[in-house]
Amino acid sequence: MGEIKRANTVKRIDSFGGHHMKFNKKETDQLAVQIRKNILRAIASKGSGHVGGSLSIADTLAVLYQNIMNIDPSDPKKEDRDYIVMSKGHCGPAMYAVLAAKGFFKEEVLDTLNQNNTILPSHTDRNKTPGVDVTTGSLGQGASLASGVAFADKINGNSAHTFLILGDGELDEGQVWESMLFTAHQNLVNLVTIVDVNGKQLDGTTDKVCSLGNIEKKFEAFGYHVISVANGNDTEKVYMALQEAVQEKGKPPVVILHTVKGAGVTTYERMENCHSTTVKKEDLPMFYKELEER
Numbered sequence: 001m002g003e004i005k006r007a008n009t010v011k012r013i014d015s016f017g018g019h020h021m022k023f024n025k026k027e028t029d030q031l032a033v034q035i036r037k038n039i040l041r042a043i044a045s046k047g048s049g050h051v052g053g054s055l056s057i058a059d060t061l062a063v064l065y066q067n068i069m070n071i072d073p074s075d076p077k078k079e080d081r082d083y084i085v086m087s088k089g090h091c092g093p094a095m096y097a098v099l100a101a102k103g104f105f106k107e108e109v110l111d112t113l114n115q116n117n118t119i120l121p122s123h124t125d126r127n128k129t130p131g132v133d134v135t136t137g138s139l140g141q142g143a144s145l146a147s148g149v150a151f152a153d154k155i156n157g158n159s160a161h162t163f164l165i166l167g168d169g170e171l172d173e174g175q176v177w178e179s180m181l182f183t184a185h186q187n188l189v190n191l192v193t194i195v196d197v198n199g200k201q202l203d204g205t206t207d208k209v210c211s212l213g214n215i216e217k218k219f220e221a222f223g224y225h226v227i228s229v230a231n232g233n234d235t236e237k238v239y240m241a242l243q244e245a246v247q248e249k250g251k252p253p254v255v256i257l258h259t260v261k262g263a264g265v266t267t268y269e270r271m272e273n274c275h276s277t278t279v280k281k282e283d284l285p286m287f288y289k290e291l292e293e294r
């Protein structure tokens with residue numbers, strides 16, 4: 001964990017994008033389209049992968065990287081950066097898609113997804129990819145890691161935010177609820193939790209596998225400031241929610257996004273199970289066309 005440590009008392013000045021930048025929906029939607037194309041391209045290079053949960057979180061990643069996060073593609077380790085923890089680490093392709101679109105590395109690298117000696121392993125790994133700060137893949141662990149990063153920042157007086165992305169299926173992990181107890185107990189308002197509620201997990205709907213009940217009420221009961229977004233694939237709605245979250249000073253914020261698994265590509269939206277599936281190279285032009293038109 002040594003490298004995760006930051007210097008003490010790094011203070012954010014006015015460079016924090018989201019607070020001062022006007023939201024440009026067209027630009028953000030264009031980035032979301034590019035992210036989706038990159039996800040499909042990367043997975044097609046391997047033949048199959050985690051399509052559904054990568055596509056459902058694409059709009060949020062566009063908003064975070066375009067409008068909210070303090071990051072610098074030319075200096076991925078800059079000291080006062082915000083951290084992002086893709087706790088549903090199987091959605092590595094979504095992270096690589098946005099990082100490539102933002103220039104952390106060349107888009108051609110996407111074609112090496114999950115191959116030998118790649119810098120883009122199936123699940124996110126902080127030792128391999130520029131822009132990835134936390135290694136994930138074992139569901140639930142990212143939640144504790146994110147709480148730890150935010151706690152360290154609080155102790156050290158750093159004003160950066162940590163953005164934690166959880167899947168709804170991932171909420172079946174007990175470790176998530178332990179980290180929530182801790183986050184509320186330490187009042188980590190610098191930790192912005194985001195839950196991608198696409199209603200499906202690996203082998204069925206979350207209702208069928210292990211019902212979560214009312215996710216909003218559960219977070220509220222744990223002491224969170226709950227922001228629920230009915231259409232979590234609308235960049236403007238997501239932006240407004242994240243703005244509220246980063247400005248929240250009373251309780252740890254959580255943004256609960258109701259999304260569609262496979263969002264943006266009809267073939268995957270309609271598929272009963274698009275969690276991990278094939279993407280054929282020959283279908284890419286058709287998918288790209290749909291993305292540009294929608």
Ligand SMILES: Cc1ncc(C[n+]2csc(CCOP(=O)(O)OP(=O)(O)O)c2C)c(N)n1
Pocket residue numbers: 052053054056088090091137138139140166167168169170171196198200201202261275
């Ligand atoms: C501890 C652990 N158990 C099981 C798995 C296998 N697994 C990978 S993805 C997944 C489903 C996750 O569903 P969700 O969090 O809703 O992700 P999304 O639908 O957004 O892709 C499971 C069970 C895992 N990676 N880690």
